[in-house]
Amino acid sequence: MSQLLEIERLGKRFGGFVALEDISLSVAAGERVGLIGPNGSGKSTLVNCICGTLRNEAGSVRFDGHRLDGSTAHQRTHRGLARTFQLPRPFASLCLLDNMRIPLLYTVAARGGGRSAPDIEARCFEVLREVGLEDKARRLPRELTQVEMRKLELARAMAAEPKLLIADESMAGLTHSEVEDIVALLKRLNEHGVTIILIEHIMRAVMSFSQRLIVLVSGRKIADGLPDQVVRDPDVERAYLGQ
Amino acid sequence: MIFSFDLLVNAVVSGILIGGFYAAVTAGVSLSFGVLDIVNIAHPAFIILGSYTAYLVNATLGVDPILTSIVLAPAFYALGAAIYQIYYVSFEKRGQESLRGLAFFFGLLFITEVSLVLYFGVDYRYVEASYIGPTWHFGFIDVPLRIVVPFLVSLLLIATLQLVLTRSFVGRAIMAVAQDQLALRLLAVDPIRIKRIAFGISIATASLAGAFLIIIQPVEPSVGREYIGRVFAICVLGGMGSLPGTAIAAMLVGIVESLTATFYGPSWAPAVSFGFLLLTLAVRPAGLLGR
Amino acid sequence: MRSDFFLLICITAGAVLYAAAAALGNDYVFFAGYVVLQYVVLSTAWNILGGYCGYVNFGSAAFFALGAYSTVAMHKLHPLPIPILVLVGGVVSGVVGLGMGYLTLRLRGAFFAIATLALAVVLQTLVVNWDYVGGSRGAYIVRPETLAPFGPYIRYLFTIMLMLAAGAVTVARLIERSRLGFGFATIRDDELAAEASGVPTLRLKLVATMISGALMGMAGAPFPYYIGFLQPSSAFGLDYAVNSIAMPLIGGTTSWVGPLIGAVLLGSLQQIATVTISSAVNLLIVGCLLVAFVIIAPNGIVGLVRQYIQNKPEDFVGRRKVEADAPEHAP
Numbered sequence: 001m002s003q004l005l006e007i008e009r010l011g012k013r014f015g016g017f018v019a020l021e022d023i024s025l026s027v028a029a030g031e032r033v034g035l036i037g038p039n040g041s042g043k044s045t046l047v048n049c050i051c052g053t054l055r056n057e058a059g060s061v062r063f064d065g066h067r068l069d070g071s072t073a074h075q076r077t078h079r080g081l082a083r084t085f086q087l088p089r090p091f092a093s094l095c096l097l098d099n100m101r102i103p104l105l106y107t108v109a110a111r112g113g114g115r116s117a118p119d120i121e122a123r124c125f126e127v128l129r130e131v132g133l134e135d136k137a138r139r140l141p142r143e144l145t146q147v148e149m150r151k152l153e154l155a156r157a158m159a160a161e162p163k164l165l166i167a168d169e170s171m172a173g174l175t176h177s178e179v180e181d182i183v184a185l186l187k188r189l190n191e192h193g194v195t196i197i198l199i200e201h202i203m204r205a206v207m208s209f210s211q212r213l214i215v216l217v218s219g220r221k222i223a224d225g226l227p228d229q230v231v232r233d234p235d236v237e238r239a240y241l242g243q
Numbered sequence: 244m245i246f247s248f249d250l251l252v253n254a255v256v257s258g259i260l261i262g263g264f265y266a267a268v269t270a271g272v273s274l275s276f277g278v279l280d281i282v283n284i285a286h287p288a289f290i291i292l293g294s295y296t297a298y299l300v301n302a303t304l305g306v307d308p309i310l311t312s313i314v315l316a317p318a319f320y321a322l323g324a325a326i327y328q329i330y331y332v333s334f335e336k337r338g339q340e341s342l343r344g345l346a347f348f349f350g351l352l353f354i355t356e357v358s359l360v361l362y363f364g365v366d367y368r369y370v371e372a373s374y375i376g377p378t379w380h381f382g383f384i385d386v387p388l389r390i391v392v393p394f395l396v397s398l399l400l401i402a403t404l405q406l407v408l409t410r411s412f413v414g415r416a417i418m419a420v421a422q423d424q425l426a427l428r429l430l431a432v433d434p435i436r437i438k439r440i441a442f443g444i445s446i447a448t449a450s451l452a453g454a455f456l457i458i459i460q461p462v463e464p465s466v467g468r469e470y471i472g473r474v475f476a477i478c479v480l481g482g483m484g485s486l487p488g489t490a491i492a493a494m495l496v497g498i499v500e501s502l503t504a505t506f507y508g509p510s511w512a513p514a515v516s517f518g519f520l521l522l523t524l525a526v527r528p529a530g531l532l533g534r
Numbered sequence: 535m536r537s538d539f540f541l542l543i544c545i546t547a548g549a550v551l552y553a554a555a556a557a558l559g560n561d562y563v564f565f566a567g568y569v570v571l572q573y574v575v576l577s578t579a580w581n582i583l584g585g586y587c588g589y590v591n592f593g594s595a596a597f598f599a600l601g602a603y604s605t606v607a608m609h610k611l612h613p614l615p616i617p618i619l620v621l622v623g624g625v626v627s628g629v630v631g632l633g634m635g636y637l638t639l640r641l642r643g644a645f646f647a648i649a650t651l652a653l654a655v656v657l658q659t660l661v662v663n664w665d666y667v668g669g670s671r672g673a674y675i676v677r678p679e680t681l682a683p684f685g686p687y688i689r690y691l692f693t694i695m696l697m698l699a700a701g702a703v704t705v706a707r708l709i710e711r712s713r714l715g716f717g718f719a720t721i722r723d724d725e726l727a728a729e730a731s732g733v734p735t736l737r738l739k740l741v742a743t744m745i746s747g748a749l750m751g752m753a754g755a756p757f758p759y760y761i762g763f764l765q766p767s768s769a770f771g772l773d774y775a776v777n778s779i780a781m782p783l784i785g786g787t788t789s790w791v792g793p794l795i796g797a798v799l800l801g802s803l804q805q806i807a808t809v810t811i812s813s814a815v816n817l818l819i820v821g822c823l824l825v826a827f828v829i830i831a832p833n834g835i836v837g838l839v840r841q842y843i844q845n846k847p848e849d850f851v852g853r854r855k856v857e858a859d860a861p862e863h864a865p
Contacts, residue, residue, distance in 0.1 A: 053726060072736070073729035082730075089727040091720050093788070102720055105713045107732030160732055282644045284592075284651070333829045341643045342722075343828045345590045346783055350828065353776055353821035360814050472655055475648045510670075514659035517652035524645055525637040 004029040004064060004164055004195050005050070011058030012042075012049055019045040020219045023059065027164070027197060032190055034210030034227065035199045038239070042219040043199050044086050047166050051083050052076045064163065077103075078110045080163030084153040084170050086199075090141035096152060097137040100124035103160035111161075124159070130185060131155045147173050154182070164195045171202050183209050207231070215239075249383045254505040255498055256384055260394045262497025264455050266490040267397035268470060269477040270404055271448040274441055276475070277484025278421045281330065281442065285348045286474060287467035288355035289446050293319065293453020294368075294462040295359060301370040308370045309396055312454035316447040323446025326351070327439045352467075359464040367461035375458060393455035398490075400451055404444075405486045417441040421484065469513050476520035537708045544700035552693065564692045568760060570801035571695040572753050576774065577781035577793035578702040579749035582709065583742045584779070585787030588722030589643050593650035594778035596657045597627040597747045599769035601754025606667045606764060609675060616694055620755040627751020628744045635743035639736060658770045672765040675758040691760055695753075702749050706790035709745075718742060750778075773817060777801075780824040786836025795835050 005027040012020040020042045027033050037043050048054040050061055052073035061068040068076055082103075091099050104120050115123070128134040131151040133144075141149060154170050167186065171179050183205050190196050200206045206213070206227070213230040215223040217239040223230045230236055268290060275283045296315055297308035334344035375389040408414035416437045419427055424434040456462060473496065481492035496516050504512045555563045576594055583589050601623030608614055608622060630653075638649040662670045677687055684690040709715045717738045720728035729735050758764045777800065785796025800820065807816045831838050 051730060053730065072734075073726075074732050074734050077730060077732040085727065085730070089724045091723040091727065093719055093723050094716070098716065102716060102728070102733065103731045105716060106734070109713075110732060156731060276644075280644075282647065284648070329829065333832075337832075342584065342588050342590055342787075343783070343832055345644070345647055346779055347825055347828050349592065349776070349779060350821045350825035353772075354818060354825065357814050357818040357821060361818065469655070472648075472652045476652070479645075510663055511659060514656045517655045517659075520652045521637060521649060521656070524641060524649055 003027065003062075004031075005197075006062040007050070007059065008062075009059035010046070010049060010056050010061065012045055012054065012056045018219055020049065020056070023216075023219075023221055025214055025221060025224060027195060029163070029195055030190070030193065031195055032187075032209055032211045033195075033197045034206040034213045035197055035216065036201070036203075036206060036213065037216035040218075041216045043216055044168060045219075046216065047083055047168055047199065050076075050166065051081055074106070077107050077160055077162075081166070082157040082160040082162035082164070083166040084150070084157050084168050086168045088146075088149040088153045090144075090149060090152055090156075092141055095138050095140055096128060096133060096144075097121070097124050099141065099152060099156055100127050100159045103156060107160040127155045127159045130158065132181075147178065150174075151182075154185075158189065162194060164197070165189065166197045166199070168199045169201065171200055171205055179205050250505055251502075253384055254501045256386065257390070258498030258501030259494050260386070260390045260497070261459075261501060262494030263394035263397045263490075264390070264452075264459060265473060265477060265497050266493035267393070267400050267448065267455055268452045269474050269481070269489050269493055270401055270486065271445040271452065272474045272478045273481065273484055273486060273489045274404075274417075274445040274448075277478055277482075277489075278417060279438055279441055279445075280421070281327075282345055283348050283442075283445070284345070284471055284475075285352040285355065286445070286449060287470035288352045289319070289322075289449035290453045290456060290470065291359065291462060291464060291467040292355060293450040294457040294466075295363060295453070296450070297454040297457055298368045298370055298462070301372075302368075305371075307372055308454040308458055309392075309451070312451045316450045319450040320443040320447040323443035324439045326446070327442035330442075331435060331438070352471075356464045356467060363464070365463050365465075367463045368457065369461040370457050372458065389458050393458050396451070397455060400448065401486055401490055404448070408486070413437070413440060417444075418484075472513075472517035472520055476516045476523065480519065480523050537704055540707060541700060541704045544703060545697075548696040548700055552689075552696065555692070556689070561686050561688055564686070564688045566802075566805040568688065568692050568695050569805060570798060571692070571699045572757075573777055573781060573797040573801040574699040574794055575695070575702045575753040576750055576778040577785070577797045578699075578706050578790065579746045579753070580778040581782040581787055581790075581793045582706060582718075582749075583739075583746040585782050585792065586709065586715065586718040586722065587739060587742045589639075589739065589742070590647040590779070591650045591743075591746065592647055592775060592779070593652075593654035593657075594750055595770045595772070595774040596650070596654040597631065597750035598754035598757070598774050599657065599661065599766070600627045600630055601751035602757040602764060602769045603661055603667050604751070605755050605758050606673045606675065609758070610666065616691075616756050616759065620694070620698070620752045623751040623755030624748040625751075627754070628748030631743040631747025632740055635740045639739045639743065654770060654775070658766055661769075662766050668764070670766060672763055673758070674763050675761075677759045677762060688760075691756055694756055698749075698752055703790050703794060705745070705749070706793070710790060714738065714741070773813075776817065776820055776824070777804075780820050782834075784823055784827045784834055786834030788833070789836060792834050792836045799835075 003026040007023055007025050010020055010023040023046060035043055045054065049056040052068065052071060052075070063076065063079055063081060066079065091102065101120060101124055104115070104123060125134055125137060128137055131154055133148060133151055133155065136144065136148070141152065144152065150170050150172065154167060157165055171182055174182065179202060186196055186198065186209060198206060198209055210227050212225065213223070213227040214221060215230060215236050222239060223233050223236045272283065272286050275281045275286065293312055297311045300306050300311040301308050330344060330347065334347065374392045377388045379386045379388060379391070408418055416427060416432055417440065420434050420437045420441070427434045427437065477489060477492045477496050480496070481488035496519060499519070500512050500515045503515050555567055576598065580591060580594055583591055604623045604626045605619045608619060634649065634653055638646045661667060667673055679687060681687050681690045684693065709718070717733050720731065720733050721735050721738060725735055754769070757769065761768065781796030781800050782793040784800060785794065786792030804816055804820070807819070827834060
């Protein structure tokens, strides 16, 4: 299996604060990886560095064989990276349908997938339907509940037709059955060839979804392997689960 | 261009002295923009307001302008606190500070300037004080007292502010609010109240800076405009929120402006600080002593 | 409605306006109307970068003056017909806009705004020191008394500005409905999320700055002919800076209608006011209106009308403010 994402010795500081140190990991095409760690361990910073929202000072990121250093966030999205934001960031002045339109107009189109206007609209509805938001298609994001906003985030990332989707805490606040729905949705996506990195605190979801589990604590990777083994690792227990 | 050593030294000395004054002018913006992230482009207008209030008291009661400005500083503080409250409720809370917040301050700049024109007219106003007029001579170096006194008091102001910001609880809360509002809340300190205090202090410094200005040069309402660029240039160059950085950057700008005015002519001076600003933003937005 | 049809409607409306003005018999209407139309172009241009993208430009006067001074410079070289000068003004301002944008648009909107202030002052200083275009003494442009088939020359200038206004509004409307317009909206709403969705934000911002700057330059190009004697203080005048911001904000920034309404209303009011009250009071009122609208009616007149029609209080559609907002500060 080829490595879709390769991170080598990545480091990021904010002034004197070391957010990430010496992070190396790789994700193979088609994998389902879970990324866990306590709050403030650097998970979102890692996502930001991978996706280009932040620049890492040390190390490198390779995606699909290309080095990503120096490329902007939108270029990385064009290459096939998509992510959700931990705190949802919808386009507030656009209705849900138009929120979907953006990745289609700018990312999918950039890859040469020129579609006609009715096709684009149909695809927007399709994506909204996947997350169960199609009947609110013409509403504005501020009319949504927090939970619906997270689903919108996910839908918008899906609309970019990514090769790798990083879902950053998309399930916070969801009910048991809603969590199961999202896990099923992500598994479905994965079956269609989308590699997925799931960042979550809901252990049930992480365990049922991940083929591999990575643990981040205080900016360092302390475990990387099969979920059952990682969960029983004494270091992990001590640092994260045990407390 | 007539180059002479005398001229050069005088220009540099003059630049340093004016730079000290510029530091006082910028201190307020260092607080509001550097620390609180509020783009108050109306700050120079409040400085001019300070100049005119000092002028009024000086012209009618004969009181020393610097003394007036210190006495009036609480009033300016109250004004600042009130403005911040409006700004917060109307813009910061709604996340609209980038467009409407800026337009708000721009409007305030206008209203202040035009109101001053309507009330005082466009004639230059000046104040009288014992130290305006005499000049000290150190060999070939001429040092007008009306620039030295504001220079010294400016340094005092900056030092006091720095002390307050680093030693007092309120001061440290102000520095903290820029970095972590959540942490402040956990300490049972209301970040909004802290920001209001900080903005109030920022405008209070304008009262003093205004007095310094009218001591150094005669003032009319549109004089504030040339300070907009200067103030933000120095703030950015000085590293956004660092008072020592601001002081150094201010003197640097003062020196370059003074050299430009001496050797190339005063009509080029306004472009200097603005040019500095453009250059800094393009090349090193973190400032000289970068954050 | 397709854009070329819309343009046709604009031109027709313009023709009606012209005929009405001519019917009034007093050429002063054309002089005043020229200024109002100029503001239509300036506010519409400002709004493309300010309202659509959310980037405030305080230096509208700089781009306007660039257009005016390109005309002066060209006039000394070789007199050209005004439409060509308009194009020249547009190109010069567009290029400067691109350059300035390239320097500053990678930074936050606040820095861009301050940089535009800086640009205005730097340009004014350069012009004041450039004797070729008259420097601080000013430059005379001799304009003909009449021009067939318009009659008085001012009617010719009025027509040109009418065309520019129609064009500006059509361009704005075209952008609004296009992919570009969606891109601009995402930049305004959330630039970080826009990048993450694949929007090339820097490129789009540069395009917006270029179009906005070019339109302002085009508005400035005929100005020397209008005014006859061009001084830096009038070309870089304060009223341009405050009006091109106040008019769209008061009219409404989310569509092309807003700047048009703002310019027509405020512009006409000011033209009436300068005859009756002083220009200082004039500007004071504009400043107060700006502050009032920005606080009370953030969506402008367009927003108020929508509210009235739909009969429900409309909250401003802004980014929902969350505590630990920007990823730059949170691990």
